Amino acid sequence: DAKTTQPPSMDCAEGRAANLPCNHSTISGNEYVYWYRQIHSQGPQYIIHGLKNNETNEMASLIITEDRKSSTLILPHATLRDTAVYYCIVRVYGGATNKLIFGTGTLLAVQP
Amino acid sequence: EPEVTQTPSHQVTQMGQEVILRCVPISNHLYFYWYRQILGQKVEFLVSFYNNEISEKSEIFDDQFSVERPDGSNFTLKIRSTKLEDSAMYFCASSERGSQAFFGQGTRLTVV
Numbered sequence: 001d002a003k004t005t006q007p008p009s010m011d012c013a014e015g016r017a018a019n020l021p022c023n024h025s026t027i028s029g030n031e032y033v034y035w036y037r038q039i040h041s042q043g044p045q046y047i048i049h050g051l052k053n054n055e056t057n058e059m060a061s062l063i064i065t066e067d068r069k070s071s072t073l074i075l076p077h078a079t080l081r082d083t084a085v086y087y088c089i090v091r092v093y094g095g096a097t098n099k100l101i102f103g104t105g106t107l108l109a110v111q112p
Numbered sequence: 113e114p115e116v117t118q119t120p121s122h123q124v125t126q127m128g129q130e131v132i133l134r135c136v137p138i139s140n141h142l143y144f145y146w147y148r149q150i151l152g153q154k155v156e157f158l159v160s161f162y163n164n165e166i167s168e169k170s171e172i173f174d175d176q177f178s179v180e181r182p183d184g185s186n187f188t189l190k191i192r193s194t195k196l197e198d199s200a201m202y203f204c205a206s207s208e209r210g211s212q213a214f215f216g217q218g219t220r221l222t223v224v
């Protein structure tokens with residue numbers, strides 16, 4: 001699976017959009033971008049995933065660049081409860097290897 | 113909304129004792145996983161399980177560890193002779209084939 005690079009930490013004001021970047025320059029054509037988050041020591045929570053088109057669900061939006069070498073997770077109106085470590089993970093969808101390789105992620109601190 | 117449930121939430125055991133961590137995956141999922149997270153460190157993959165057998169395991173998952181699906185609903189992780197360094201949060205996850213994994217809230221294992 002391709003390696004990802006994320007900033008170690010970011011701040012965001014409550015009510016504003018949080019934009020979390022991720023670089024995955026070695027991504028291959030059949031690899032998807034997944035985003036998870038972990039609030040304190042709880043279990044990782046699935047947020048969203050995508051291949052090349054932008055995706056949106058009730059939690060967030062995922063913007064993937066045309067060359068697929070980077071992506072941005074957008075939380076449109078961050079709340080204090082969105083304070084968490086956010087993980088960007090690249091892996092093959094539907095492949096035999098289903099494991100997730102977690103990096104160190106981005107610690108997003110939402111400020112009141 | 114379906115969820116992965118884990119019991120107990122916290123387990124304290126003496127070094128050398130056997131422990132069994134229990135998980136109830138989401139009912140229509142066929143792929144099951146265990147991950148662990150030592151305090152302050154990354155979430156690490158341990159093992160994946162499909163069709164009543166291990167499909168992949170990491171270097172961490174040595175002979176002290178075993179997994180089992182004893183009935184149609186439970187998925188267990190057994191550590192035969194616990195060591196101090198086994199102290200960690202253990203997360204169970206489940207998924208449909210190739211799709212996103214959903215995690216439980218974890219069991220905090222403390223070995224004393």
